[in-house]
Amino acid sequence: xxxxxxxxxxxxxxxxxxxxxxxxxxxxxxxxxxxxxxxxxxxxxxxxxxxxxxxxxxxxxxxxxxxxxxxxxxxxxxxxxxxxxxxxxxxxxxxxxxxxxxxxxxxxxxxxxxxxxxxxxxxxxxxxxxxxxxxxxxxxxxxxxxxxxxxxxxxxxxxxxxxxxxxxxxxxxxxxxxxxxxxxxxxxxxxxxxxxxxxxxxxxxxxxxxxxxxxxxxxxxxxxxxxxxxxxxxxxxxxxxxxxxxxxxxxxxxxxxxxxxxxxxxxxxxxxxxxx
Amino acid sequence: xxxxxxxxxxxxxxxxxxxxxxxxxxxxxxxxxxxxxxxxxxxxxxxxxxxxxxxxxxxxxxxxxxxxxxxxxxxxxxxxxxxxxxxxxxxxxxxxxxxxxxxxxxxxxxxxxxxxxxxxxxxxxxxxxxxxxxxxxxxxxxxxxxxxxxxxxxxxxxxxxxxxxxxxxxxxxxxxxxxxxxxxxxxxxxxxxxxxxxxxxxxxxxxxxxxxxxxxxxxxxxxxxxxxxxxxxxxxxxxxxxxxxxxxxxxxxxxxxxxxxxxxxxxxxxxxxxxxxxxxxxxxxxxxxxxxxxxxxxxxxxxxxxxxxxxxxxxxxxxxxxxxxx
Numbered sequence: 001x002x003x004x005x006x007x008x009x010x011x012x013x014x015x016x017x018x019x020x021x022x023x024x025x026x027x028x029x030x031x032x033x034x035x036x037x038x039x040x041x042x043x044x045x046x047x048x049x050x051x052x053x054x055x056x057x058x059x060x061x062x063x064x065x066x067x068x069x070x071x072x073x074x075x076x077x078x079x080x081x082x083x084x085x086x087x088x089x090x091x092x093x094x095x096x097x098x099x100x101x102x103x104x105x106x107x108x109x110x111x112x113x114x115x116x117x118x119x120x121x122x123x124x125x126x127x128x129x130x131x132x133x134x135x136x137x138x139x140x141x142x143x144x145x146x147x148x149x150x151x152x153x154x155x156x157x158x159x160x161x162x163x164x165x166x167x168x169x170x171x172x173x174x175x176x177x178x179x180x181x182x183x184x185x186x187x188x189x190x191x192x193x194x195x196x197x198x199x200x201x202x203x204x205x206x207x208x209x210x211x212x213x214x215x216x217x218x219x220x221x222x223x224x225x226x227x228x229x230x231x232x233x234x235x236x237x238x239x240x241x242x243x244x245x246x247x248x249x250x251x252x253x254x255x256x257x258x259x260x261x262x263x264x265x266x267x268x269x270x271x272x273x274x275x276x
Numbered sequence: 277x278x279x280x281x282x283x284x285x286x287x288x289x290x291x292x293x294x295x296x297x298x299x300x301x302x303x304x305x306x307x308x309x310x311x312x313x314x315x316x317x318x319x320x321x322x323x324x325x326x327x328x329x330x331x332x333x334x335x336x337x338x339x340x341x342x343x344x345x346x347x348x349x350x351x352x353x354x355x356x357x358x359x360x361x362x363x364x365x366x367x368x369x370x371x372x373x374x375x376x377x378x379x380x381x382x383x384x385x386x387x388x389x390x391x392x393x394x395x396x397x398x399x400x401x402x403x404x405x406x407x408x409x410x411x412x413x414x415x416x417x418x419x420x421x422x423x424x425x426x427x428x429x430x431x432x433x434x435x436x437x438x439x440x441x442x443x444x445x446x447x448x449x450x451x452x453x454x455x456x457x458x459x460x461x462x463x464x465x466x467x468x469x470x471x472x473x474x475x476x477x478x479x480x481x482x483x484x485x486x487x488x489x490x491x492x493x494x495x496x497x498x499x500x501x502x503x504x505x506x507x508x509x510x511x512x513x514x515x516x517x518x519x520x521x522x523x524x525x526x527x528x529x530x531x532x533x534x535x536x537x538x539x540x541x542x543x544x545x546x547x548x549x550x551x552x553x554x555x556x557x558x559x560x561x562x563x564x565x566x567x568x569x570x571x572x573x574x575x576x577x578x579x580x581x582x583x584x585x586x587x588x589x590x591x592x593x594x595x596x597x598x599x600x601x602x
Contacts, residue, residue, distance in 0.1 A: 071488065097490035109485035111478050122478050126490045128471040135470040189489065 021049030023082075024225055025070070025193060030079035032065055039065040040076065041249040047193060052219050053227045054236045057246035058269070063229040064106060066246065067197050070227065071103045072096030084192070098126050100192035104182045106201055106229075112171035116162060116181050117153065119170050123188030124149045153188055159221075160184050160214060176207040180214070187218060194218070196228035200235055208232070212239060237261065245269075280441040285563045286556055291449035293555020294456045295514055299532040300539065300547040301460070302507040307541045308480045309500040310382075312393040316401035318529025320370075320505060323408045325512030325521045327369055329419050330412040332362040337411045359421035363509070370505030371498075378498045386493075405526065414523070419516035423451050452514045456548075459510060463503070463544060476500060480542075534582035540595020549593060554578045 025047040032040040040062045047053045055063050068074040070081070072093040081088045083099065091099075102123065111119050127149060128135070130142035157166055160180050165173060170181060179199065186194055199215065200208045212235060218224050230236045236243060237257040245253035245266045253259075253266040260266055299321065306314040314320075330337065334353040342350055357365070381396050424447040432442035467473035478486045479496045486493065515525055531554075539550025558577040566573045585592065 073484075073487070092492070093487040094490050094492045097488055103488050105484065105488070109482045109488065111481035111485060113481050114477060118474065118477075122474060122486075122489045122491075125471055125475055125478075130471075132470055132472060137465075185489065 021051075023047070024049045024084065026082040027070070028080045028082065030066075030069060030076045030081070032062075032069060032074055032076040038249050040069065042078075043244075043246070043249075043251045044079075045244045045251065045254055047225060047227050048242075049225055050219075050223055051225060051241040052215070052239055053225075054240035054243045055227065055229045055246060056231060056233065056236050056243055058231070060248075061246040062249040063231075063246055064197060065249075067103070067195055067227070067229055070193075071101055071195055097189070100189070101195060102186035102189040102191035102193075103195035104179070104186050104197055104199060106197040108175075108178050108182055110170045110178060110182055110185070113169065115167050115169055116173070116184075117157070117166045119181055120153050120156060120184045120188045121149065123185040124153065126189070152190075156184050156187050159217070160187075176203055176210075179203065179207075179211065183211075183214065183218075187222075187224070190222075192225065194224050194226045196226065198229055198231070200230060200232055208235065215239060277441060280439055282560070282563060284441075284443050284445075285559050287443065287445060288449070289556035289559030290552055291445070291453055291555070292559065293552040294449070294453045294548075295511075295518075295551075296528075296531050296535050296555055297548045297551025298452070298456050298459075298507070298511040298514060299528050300535040300551055301463070301544065302504045302511065303529075303532055303536055304539075304541060304544055304547045305463075305500055305504045305507065308544075309476050310393075310479070310497060311390055312397060313390070313541070314504065315394065315397040315529075316404055317504065317508060317532070318526040319401045319404045319408075320373075320508035321512040321515065321528065322521070322523070322526040323373075323404050323512075324366055324370055324505065324509035325419060325516035325525060326408045326412045326417065328362050328366045328421070328509070328513065329417040329516070329521050331365050332357050332359060332421075333417075335412060340413060341410060363421065363513070366509055367506055370509055371502045374498050374501035374505050377501055378494060382497055383494065401526075405523075417516075417521040419513065419521050421513055421517065423448055423513075423517055425517065448514070448518060455510065455514070459507065460544065460548060467544070472496075472499060531578065534578040536592070537582040537585050538592055540592030543592070543594035546592060546594030554581065557581060 023046045026044075027046065028044050030040055030043045031038070043066070055066055057063050065074060069076050072091045072095065075090045088096075088099075097103075111122065114122075128142075128145050130140070130145050134140055134142040135146075157163055160183065162177065162180055162184065165177065170178060173181065183196070183199065186196075196215070199211050203211065215226060215228070216239065219226055228236075228240070230239075240257060242255060243253070243257055243260045244251060245260055245263070247269040252269055253263040255263070299318065302317045302320070303314060306312055306317070329335075334355040334357060336342065336350045336353060339351050342348065377400065381400065382393075385393055385396060426447060428445050428447045428450065431445050436442035467476060475486070475491045476496055476499065478489070478491055479493060483493060486496075511528070512521075512525065515528055519525070535547060535550040535554050537550075538553055539546030539548070558574045561577050562571070562573045
């Protein structure tokens with residue numbers, strides 16, 4: 001694929017008729033090393049506004065490292081990250097989050113001691129601007145902000161169908177619900193890009209179906225751009241508009257699910273050698 | 277009469293407990309937000325009190341050092357500073373200390389084991405103790421910020437009229453109780469209702485998750501150490517006024533330990549209740565049991581109680597249950 005500057009692109013349609021917009025994030029020639037180990041080797045791809053972009057690959061392919069590069073947890077040794085048409089300088093993870101990238105974690109990172117509601121409210125911390133003293137005594141702007149943010153959060157709680165557990169401490173919830181709360185917290189930030197690290201990992205079939213539905217609904221209703229990592233091939237193909245395939249830190253395929261499925265290198269590396 | 281005397285002991289014990297709680301509070305704050313047991317909390321109280329005295333009396337910092345190096349004889353600037361400005365200035369210095377600790381120590385130990393951070397705070401304690409002595413001299417200083425002291429005549433007279441027995445209650449203890457209550461109310465309000473407080477609780481729970489919602493860990497650490505520094509200042513003022521500003525002030529941290537074991541290391545209300553139980557318990561124990569065993573039980577009662585808690589309820593009264601999932 002030829003890299004095109006973000007500014008020149010306008011909306012276009014993918015093969016199955018879903019709308020995708022201009023390039024929102026462009027990763028160019030990213031290389032990440034840990035000492036002598038090369039985790040990501042010269043990878044380029046882009047994420048377009050409004051699409052669901054999947055990164056797949058076998059275990060150890062460097063998918064999670066890629067997500068950590070995007071969310072600022074790792075700083076790549078080489079390569080450029082362009083976001084909304086401007087080159088992003090090396091940043092701390094919290095600065096990346098403030099730019100509008102929200103993420104979830106493969107092994108769930110929630111605030112166990114806090115209620116579901118409080119957890120989701122932390123997603124909106126950076127939207128509160130009232131001075132400290134006003135917040136402490138619940139006055140003026142602070143009150144308005146808290147009410148507005150609370151309304152947003154309640155919408156998300158309704159949307160993800162977790163009304164009945166909103167006051168429960170997160171530590172007590174079962175795994176599948178924790179994953180959903182984590183998604184809710186990321187959504188609360190109203191992110192430009194939502195990054196999901198193995199959203200379906202460790203779930204049973206029913207939970208997987210629920211999560212699939214939520215991801216699609218989020219994309220449809222809020223128009224949220226989503227980048228996700230997953231190694232359940234079936235799930236990914238149903239869900240995503242475009243797929244990047246990684247193997248041993250390299251990119252071996254990039255395109256619509258159908259294109260990727262037909263790619264011989266992908267078949268041999270990921271799906272095993274074709275039996276036909 | 278016997279009963280009234282015991283009640284007086286009880287009230288005095290509760291008030292002594294408030295003083296313990298003040299120290300324990302500083303530990304809880306830092307432990308909650310960063311999982312570090314800050315050994316230097318007691319020394320921070322000493323350092324804050326020394327600095328406050330130094331500023332109020334207009335002492336020249338590092339006077340001994342300057343005299344030795346340049347062969348001069350400076351000791352005082354010749355002015356005095358009102359208590360309120362002295363306290364504000366000292367609070368600023370404690371914020372500066374928090375920033376220095378984050379930049380010079382914590383930043384370099386991110387992701388290390390808690391025991392390593394604990395060792396670093398021991399180092400910090402020794403350093404601060406030395407710094408305090410070099411800056412302000414090692415003499416015993418008198419701290420007077422204008423808090424009333426001595427037996428409250430009003431209460432003695434009132435209880436004498438009412439019950440026929442005058443309660444002896446120190447005015448300083450009453451003030452300590454009022455100030456501690458205000459401090460705790462402010463802290464609880466801050467951590468429950470403000471954005472920064474919510475961020476602080478978030479950091480205490482999970483660093484990665486906190487980063488992912490846009491919280492700067494460094495900012496929160498500096499904030500928490502500043503607040504702990506301020507709490508240390510308040511504790512330093514109370515204890516310094518009561519018994520003079522001297523090295524033994526830093527040892528009040530030892531009394532805070534049993535308080536923490538009772539109340540739990542992670543609970544602000546726990547620190548208060550723990551302090552009250554220890555203060556009340558040791559006074560009543562001394563009054564009722566002391567005479568039978570030859571007295572001086574106050575020296576060990578708190579530690580024995582803490583030991584019992586460690587055996588039967590290691591997380592303390594209000595601490596989080598320690599559950600390891602296998």
